[in-house]
Amino acid sequence: MHPDTSRRGVLLIFVLLVIMVLSIFAFQFRFTASQAQWDTYRFDLQESARQLAEAAANEAFMIIDREAIKDDSAIFKSLSVKGNKPDGKTFPVSLPNLEKHMDEMMVRPGIEPQISAEMRVVSCRSTDDEGHPYFDGGEGVGTLEIQTTATLKNKQNPSRMPISIHFVRHHDFKVAALVTPRDNLLSRNRYANNAMLDYLLCIRNGVNEFWNSKAAILNSSSPLFKPHGFLNPWTKAPLNPSQRGKIFLGDKSAVGKDYVFLNVTDETREILLPAENPLAFRIIYLDDCKKLFPTLKDPDYEGNVDQVEGWFWANNMPISGNYLLPAIGFTTQEVADFQNRCRNVVINKLNAQLSKADDENARSFFETQLCFEPGIPLVECDSSGKFSAEAAKSLLEGDIRQRFFYMCRFNLSGDKLSADIRQKFDEEVKHHTKAHLPVIEMENPSDAGKQEPFYSNFPEINKKSIDAGDYSYSSCFDDWYPYLPGLTAVKPPGRSVRPEGLLVPRFFAPNATKLDTILDYSPYAMDTLYNGYFFYESGKDISTLPGLGEATPEGSVITLRGMTNLVGNGPAIIGKSGQTVSIRGQGMLYSADGFIIKAKLLKEHPEFFAILYTNREIRIESNEVEAGLVALSPNLNSRIIPPNAPLTIRGSLTVDMLGSAHWASDTTLDLWYDPVFKSPTSSKLSITIQRRVVFQKMWGGEA
Amino acid sequence: MKQRGTSLIEVTVAMLIISLLVLFLVELNRSSNRATMDAYYQLLACQLAHEPIEVFQCIGYRRLAAKEALPQDISKEFPIDTPVEMEPRPNVPQEIRFFKRLIHLQEVSEGGTKGYLITVSVSPSGENAAAAWLVKKSIEMHGLILDQPIL
Numbered sequence: 001m002h003p004d005t006s007r008r009g010v011l012l013i014f015v016l017l018v019i020m021v022l023s024i025f026a027f028q029f030r031f032t033a034s035q036a037q038w039d040t041y042r043f044d045l046q047e048s049a050r051q052l053a054e055a056a057a058n059e060a061f062m063i064i065d066r067e068a069i070k071d072d073s074a075i076f077k078s079l080s081v082k083g084n085k086p087d088g089k090t091f092p093v094s095l096p097n098l099e100k101h102m103d104e105m106m107v108r109p110g111i112e113p114q115i116s117a118e119m120r121v122v123s124c125r126s127t128d129d130e131g132h133p134y135f136d137g138g139e140g141v142g143t144l145e146i147q148t149t150a151t152l153k154n155k156q157n158p159s160r161m162p163i164s165i166h167f168v169r170h171h172d173f174k175v176a177a178l179v180t181p182r183d184n185l186l187s188r189n190r191y192a193n194n195a196m197l198d199y200l201l202c203i204r205n206g207v208n209e210f211w212n213s214k215a216a217i218l219n220s221s222s223p224l225f226k227p228h229g230f231l232n233p234w235t236k237a238p239l240n241p242s243q244r245g246k247i248f249l250g251d252k253s254a255v256g257k258d259y260v261f262l263n264v265t266d267e268t269r270e271i272l273l274p275a276e277n278p279l280a281f282r283i284i285y286l287d288d289c290k291k292l293f294p295t296l297k298d299p300d301y302e303g304n305v306d307q308v309e310g311w312f313w314a315n316n317m318p319i320s321g322n323y324l325l326p327a328i329g330f331t332t333q334e335v336a337d338f339q340n341r342c343r344n345v346v347i348n349k350l351n352a353q354l355s356k357a358d359d360e361n362a363r364s365f366f367e368t369q370l371c372f373e374p375g376i377p378l379v380e381c382d383s384s385g386k387f388s389a390e391a392a393k394s395l396l397e398g399d400i401r402q403r404f405f406y407m408c409r410f411n412l413s414g415d416k417l418s419a420d421i422r423q424k425f426d427e428e429v430k431h432h433t434k435a436h437l438p439v440i441e442m443e444n445p446s447d448a449g450k451q452e453p454f455y456s457n458f459p460e461i462n463k464k465s466i467d468a469g470d471y472s473y474s475s476c477f478d479d480w481y482p483y484l485p486g487l488t489a490v491k492p493p494g495r496s497v498r499p500e501g502l503l504v505p506r507f508f509a510p511n512a513t514k515l516d517t518i519l520d521y522s523p524y525a526m527d528t529l530y531n532g533y534f535f536y537e538s539g540k541d542i543s544t545l546p547g548l549g550e551a552t553p554e555g556s557v558i559t560l561r562g563m564t565n566l567v568g569n570g571p572a573i574i575g576k577s578g579q580t581v582s583i584r585g586q587g588m589l590y591s592a593d594g595f596i597i598k599a600k601l602l603k604e605h606p607e608f609f610a611i612l613y614t615n616r617e618i619r620i621e622s623n624e625v626e627a628g629l630v631a632l633s634p635n636l637n638s639r640i641i642p643p644n645a646p647l648t649i650r651g652s653l654t655v656d657m658l659g660s661a662h663w664a665s666d667t668t669l670d671l672w673y674d675p676v677f678k679s680p681t682s683s684k685l686s687i688t689i690q691r692r693v694v695f696q697k698m699w700g701g702e703a
Numbered sequence: 704m705k706q707r708g709t710s711l712i713e714v715t716v717a718m719l720i721i722s723l724l725v726l727f728l729v730e731l732n733r734s735s736n737r738a739t740m741d742a743y744y745q746l747l748a749c750q751l752a753h754e755p756i757e758v759f760q761c762i763g764y765r766r767l768a769a770k771e772a773l774p775q776d777i778s779k780e781f782p783i784d785t786p787v788e789m790e791p792r793p794n795v796p797q798e799i800r801f802f803k804r805l806i807h808l809q810e811v812s813e814g815g816t817k818g819y820l821i822t823v824s825v826s827p828s829g830e831n832a833a834a835a836w837l838v839k840k841s842i843e844m845h846g847l848i849l850d851q852p853i854l
Binding site for chain 1: 717721724725728731732734735736737738739741742743745746749753756760811812813814815816817818820844845846847848849850851
């Protein structure tokens with residue numbers, strides 16, 4: 001082989017090798033460049049998908065949070081805790097805002113975005129951390145999961161793998177029953193933290209206050225407060241019985257008297273309150289009679305009586321059997337009816353007696369002067385103006401008794417008195433009265449002849465048994481007649497048949513003993529159901545707290561949802577003097593150190609409500625509050641302090657004590673019940689989803 | 704047999720083939736280089752576009768809706784509707800100085816939820832390397848700022 005010949009191909013091979021190496025490098029570079037482009041492409045798509053998935057999680061949270069207010073939504077129902085194990089159901093969540101703007105958010109053309117979101121409860125429990133069960137209507141705590149998926153497909157090149165990002169978030173949620181079912185005609189039989197909202201007026205230690213105040217707490221001729229139980233506070237339309245707030249005076253301090261009376265006037269209060277022994281008799285004298293007939297205000301009444309009596313005496317015309325029933329009715333209408341009936345009887349009786357003498361002056365005197373104290377209707381009549389047993393049951397709770405059944409007989413002549421009674425008269429009545437008249441004689445059941453004329457007009461009274469004994473100058477209170485059918489624990493002495501009718505004393509079922517127990521638990525047992533805590537500075541207006549309040553040109557708005565704990569040093573102040581603070585939403589504010597309501601507190605919507613709950617005092621400096629006020633403490637001395645001016649509360653009032661004896665001189669209180677607090681059949685649940693994310697995870701890539 | 708040398712035609716054809724191959728490789732290299740630089744600047748532009756989206760997501764819908772005054776350094780670095788030329792920063796590729804950025808916020812509402820659609824445009828700030836290498840003359844990214852939970 002020639003040497004030249006052997007070298008000829010080397011150059012070519014070398015060139016080819018160089019070209020091959022260059023090609024490898026070039027293609028490798030090309031591959032790297034393509035990879036860089038693809039990585040950039042994927043980065044863009046993944047970032048877009050992540051933006052979509054995260055925005056979807058944000059919007060899903062908002063949608064769920066909003067749907068959780070609606071008690072008919074599937075999400076609301078799924079979050080109502082039914083036990084300690086979630087049902088595992090998932091719910092799709094719509095994302096209207098994101099779906100509308102999804103295409104705009106795409107970085108690359110030809111990309112088709114798809115987004116989905118769903119929610120499920122991953123854990124829940126219906127007991128607190130000490131194992132105490134919450135109200136079984138759905139209260140509890142849990143954790144919900146929001147899972148979103150964003151997928152980006154390349155429409156122009158379907159062979160390219162789509163990019164898919166999955167996003168998972170967990171939020172804790174709490175379900176608190178702000179209002180729980182209560183049938184006004186039945187007692188509560190299970191725990192509920194909000195039992196106090198059943199009541200228009202609930203005074204936890206009211207029995208004690210009633211007796212200490214000699215009944216002034218409920219009875220006064222110029223009432224310091226007036227509850228309106230039958231009417232809607234805004235429309236003044238009649239409230240359905242199931243919507244009414246009840247009145248309850250509790251016996252928390254166990255004073256030994258577990259009953260109170262309504263409708264006793266200032267003038268009659270002292271003599272009409274029953275003695276310690278319900279069977280004790282009480283002697284009534286002329287002064288007492290004048291208290292029983294306080295409208296006989298003629299200063300010369302005694303003189304007139306003397307004249308009449310003198311006339312009878314002068315004519316030797318004894319008139320016996322004029323019976324009066326001093327009575328104060330439960331309602332104005334009832335009193336009026338009763339007045340008329342009694343008055344007619346008296347006048348008729350008197351006419352019958354006077355007909356013999358034909359003394360027009362005497363007849364005229366009695367016709368014009370004999371009328372009855374109308375009493376004080378603690379609650380107004382229902383829409384029909386009548387009082388009914390059902391209406392009473394829908395309004396009153398506990399052993400609240402209507403005064404009266406107070407019977408006595410007035411005998412103006414006394415000439416038929418037996419010798420021993422006359423002796424009593426001389427010894428007792430004459431000694432105690434100025435006019436020596438009238439003799440006040442107790443009905444003697446054994447004297448059938450005396451009873452008949454009167455009882456024929458009041459057949460229901462005929463059933464009444466009074467053991468007067470020898471003391472014919474006395475009268476007795478009989479408070480042993482149960483009002484409600486079925487309360488057979490006590491019966492009229494000597495009688496087995498309970499009287500019925502207008503004049504029968506009214507008793508209201510002492511069925512609220514559990515309430516005291518319930519109130520002992522609140523609100524402490526609900527700590528874990530607080531949806532949040534707001535820290536406030538003493539002396540500052542909480543209605544401007546970010547997240548709770550919001551200042552508007554017209555005033556402030558407090559937005560409520562569920563139960564919120566206000567944490568601060570000193571009472572929480574609401575609004576400023578002369579301002580109006582609006583309530584938006586439904587919820588309870590708890591402040592351990594009390595509240596000072598400086599502004600008018602008004603609801604924005606009939607369905608909204610606020611409950612202000614404290615263990616101290618609620619001082620009100622405005623004249624209008626639309627809220628449920630609850631002031632309860634272990635010391636039994638929490639109360640409201642109204643302004644020295646008329647105050648209207650539309651909501652409810654639950655306090656340890658009313659303390660009306662300490663109210664300022666110009667204070668009056670109109671108390672109306674907000675029917676939004678009453679739910680006969682179902683709970684009003686408030687679901688609060690914590691905004692804080694307790695767990696978050698994201699994964700994905702090429703799907 | 705007398706051996707002949709390589710003819711001119713053969714050499715010419717060989718050189719032509721080799722030249723074409725080299726030209727192809729050169730073009731391949733050039734396009735790869737361009738693609739790499741395009742990807743690099745595009746990635747840089749995307750990161751510059753993502754930055755304000757993340758910042759405004761953290762600021763949150765509530766503060767934006769309340770028209771609260773943003774901290775001065777944020778409002779200076781991320782002004783709204785004002786193009787800003789990027790300045791070199793530590794630990795960030797210096798090439799960001801080749802870009803300018805424009806942030807736009809648009810209030811959106813649908814289905815009862817409100818938010819802000821944020822659009823960030825990043826483009827070369829003039830005739831510079833980024834302008835030379837980028838195929839797309841502007842990178843635009845979007846985000847939806849809704850009321851979000853507390854992270």
